[in-house]
Amino acid sequence: MPNVNILVGTMYGGALDVAEQVKPLFEEAGYTVSISEQPTLNDLTESPDSLSLFCVSTTGSGDFPGNFVNFTREIKEHPALTQVRYGLIALGDSSYGETYCGAGRALDELLQDHGAQRLGERLEIDAMETFMADDAAIPWVESWIEAENLKVAS
Numbered sequence: 001m002p003n004v005n006i007l008v009g010t011m012y013g014g015a016l017d018v019a020e021q022v023k024p025l026f027e028e029a030g031y032t033v034s035i036s037e038q039p040t041l042n043d044l045t046e047s048p049d050s051l052s053l054f055c056v057s058t059t060g061s062g063d064f065p066g067n068f069v070n071f072t073r074e075i076k077e078h079p080a081l082t083q084v085r086y087g088l089i090a091l092g093d094s095s096y097g098e099t100y101c102g103a104g105r106a107l108d109e110l111l112q113d114h115g116a117q118r119l120g121e122r123l124e125i126d127a128m129e130t131f132m133a134d135d136a137a138i139p140w141v142e143s144w145i146e147a148e149n150l151k152v153a154s
């Protein structure tokens with residue numbers, strides 16, 4: 001059975017809520033799902049076959065949430081993540097201007113710099129436009145699963 005690990009970076013719980021709302025979609029599609037609220041590098045390296053889905057909000061001025069800081073430091077110190085396949089949901093607020101979704105964008109760049117492969121486009125959820133983040137996340141995850149299944153089937 002395929003496995004997906006949802007890695008959460010959050011200050012106020014919105015990104016965790018997204019992770020919990022999309023979890024059943026993976027289960028219905030036949031995946032086993034785990035949610036990491038305190039992600040570590042082991043989450044990416046211990047099971048090379050699993051998919052990773054990041055749900056990450058931005059705090060400060062484009063900064064990573066507190067529970068994500070050590071994790072990104074670990075990635076920077078790790079040479080290669082070429083086995084990692086991931087999707088990325090970034091939560092932010094466009095009223096912050098240039099730092100909009102800064103953490104999600106920086107994470108995406110960091111992962112790719114280390115050889116990880118993103119599946120599909122990054123989803124950015126703007127709190128200025130989308131009151132309930134799930135409204136944007138659920139359809140995106142449905143499409144993401146479908147694309148991934150097609151990939152497996154082909």
Ligand SMILES: Cc1cc2nc3c(=O)[nH]c(=O)nc-3n(C[C@H](O)[C@H](O)[C@H](O)COP(=O)(O)O)c2cc1C
Pocket residue numbers: 009010011012013014015016056057058059060061062063065091092093094096099100101102127
């Ligand atoms: C103190 C603070 C700083 C923030 N800074 C940014 C930012 O620089 N860029 C951005 O896109 N959103 C920023 N946001 C908006 C949050 O990323 C957004 O509200 C998100 O949905 C919060 O998700 P969370 O509940 O998972 O922490 C900030 C919010 C707060 C409260």
